[in-house]
Amino acid sequence: MDHFHYRDGVLWCEGVDLGALAEEFGTPLFVYSRQTLFDHYDRLAAAFAPLGATLCYSVKSCQNLAILRLFRERGASFDVVSGGELARVLEAGGDPARVVYAGVGKTDLEMRAALTAGIGWFNVESEAELDRLAELAAAAGVRATAALRINPDVDPKTHRYTTTGTRATKFGVDLERARGIFASARERAGLDLCGVHVHLGSPVNSVEPYVQSITKVLALIEQLRGDGHVLRAVNIGGGFGAHYDGIEAPPAATYAEHIVPLLAEQGLEVLLEPGRSLTANAGVLVARVLYRKSSGQRHFLIVDASITELIRPALYGAFHFVWPVRPRGGALPPDRCEALRVDGSTLVDVVGPVCESGDYLAKDRWLPPMERGDLLCVFSAGAYGFVMSSQYNSRPRAAEVLVEEAAARLIRRRETYDDLVAAERFSAEKRR
Numbered sequence: 001m002d003h004f005h006y007r008d009g010v011l012w013c014e015g016v017d018l019g020a021l022a023e024e025f026g027t028p029l030f031v032y033s034r035q036t037l038f039d040h041y042d043r044l045a046a047a048f049a050p051l052g053a054t055l056c057y058s059v060k061s062c063q064n065l066a067i068l069r070l071f072r073e074r075g076a077s078f079d080v081v082s083g084g085e086l087a088r089v090l091e092a093g094g095d096p097a098r099v100v101y102a103g104v105g106k107t108d109l110e111m112r113a114a115l116t117a118g119i120g121w122f123n124v125e126s127e128a129e130l131d132r133l134a135e136l137a138a139a140a141g142v143r144a145t146a147a148l149r150i151n152p153d154v155d156p157k158t159h160r161y162t163t164t165g166t167r168a169t170k171f172g173v174d175l176e177r178a179r180g181i182f183a184s185a186r187e188r189a190g191l192d193l194c195g196v197h198v199h200l201g202s203p204v205n206s207v208e209p210y211v212q213s214i215t216k217v218l219a220l221i222e223q224l225r226g227d228g229h230v231l232r233a234v235n236i237g238g239g240f241g242a243h244y245d246g247i248e249a250p251p252a253a254t255y256a257e258h259i260v261p262l263l264a265e266q267g268l269e270v271l272l273e274p275g276r277s278l279t280a281n282a283g284v285l286v287a288r289v290l291y292r293k294s295s296g297q298r299h300f301l302i303v304d305a306s307i308t309e310l311i312r313p314a315l316y317g318a319f320h321f322v323w324p325v326r327p328r329g330g331a332l333p334p335d336r337c338e339a340l341r342v343d344g345s346t347l348v349d350v351v352g353p354v355c356e357s358g359d360y361l362a363k364d365r366w367l368p369p370m371e372r373g374d375l376l377c378v379f380s381a382g383a384y385g386f387v388m389s390s391q392y393n394s395r396p397r398a399a400e401v402l403v404e405e406a407a408a409r410l411i412r413r414r415e416t417y418d419d420l421v422a423a424e425r426f427s428a429e430k431r432r
Helices: 018-025 034-047 065-074 083-091 108-117 127-140 175-185 208-226 252-263 276-282 312-316 417-424
Strands: 004-007 010-013 029-033 054-058 077-080 099-101 121-124 144-151 191-197 233-235 269-272 283-295 298-303 322-324 346-351 360-367 375-378 399-404 407-412
Touching (some): 010 018, 018 375, 018 399, 018 407, 029 276, 034 054, 034 252, 034 276, 065 077, 065 083, 065 407, 077 083, 083 108, 099 108, 108 127, 121 191, 127 144, 127 175, 127 191, 144 175, 144 208, 144 233, 175 191, 191 208, 208 233, 208 252, 312 360
Parallel strands (some): 029 399, 077 099, 099 121, 121 144, 144 191, 298 346
Antiparallel strands (some): 004 010, 029 283, 283 298, 283 375, 322 375, 346 360, 399 407
């Protein structure tokens, strides 16, 4: 559980009682562990140090400014996929020259802003985008550094919604077309196409898909160099796994053991885009029990968190381990697994208050007795938790708290009803 642990029958984050945080800041509540963020980053950095790899933290996984600042201070670069994410990185003091910008639908406004900021790399996803980037850069009197995203047609064996490296997805260009695209871009003013980018999807809990895709990309790079192109960098993307159900994700060192030998001595700058592997296990979602009910043969635990806080279970069928913050009778979980069952537990569905049948956080879980007012923890919620939250049903978004050893600080206040309507208020001036 990284730096989340039970002590004297209560769940703690580092040196802070989660129950006390819930009382102070309310629920639903996202809580992050600084030390867990640091540990995962440091392990990955050490594993890929032989390549001198640049770690570009994937902002989309967890975008809070305080967390971006932590990674910046730790030495991270950044991977963004929108103008808004770039604005966050700049607000957090990130160096734009160390930013890579991915995404299949960059607008003119976004590309102009990125060119003005002086970002390090554009990960270009189509021929049309490459043409438009070259035009905008030439008009601005600058030269855009770009990597072409290749679709290696490798199946990472993850959920179909988060698979990005197979032929059927919207991402990247077919491997067979890459040489022609590089040839057409050779003389384009405003464009320096000197890198190759690949990203398979997430989470990928096996090293083999990376070996397959990198092998294909290196063969392409050899062909491109033979064609006279200067290749400076390869970006192998992200997608490394995290622990949701036990310890299913390989450690950073295992990924590196197989990847580093492939890229060593290639004369290439190596970039990675880690996100989930850094943040997923560094955050939890704390919810409070509202009611218990039974309907037919099913038993429901209704809590104050919902798909508006954590949509992953409903959207992907994702598993998140759940357990009481203060389990009655001292029923402490020996591990995180779907089949976990302790004496006196009841089979329940953990559901929220949103008016959708798909509003659930966990199904068919054996949980110890819980009553109204008890606190439930949803683990591994640090990645794609708050960032995918919404105001559906006019629910104000949750607060976020960062724990640093024995101290906790609010890094995003809970939204208010006023926040819900602020952007919809108009001047009383008569409209024409």
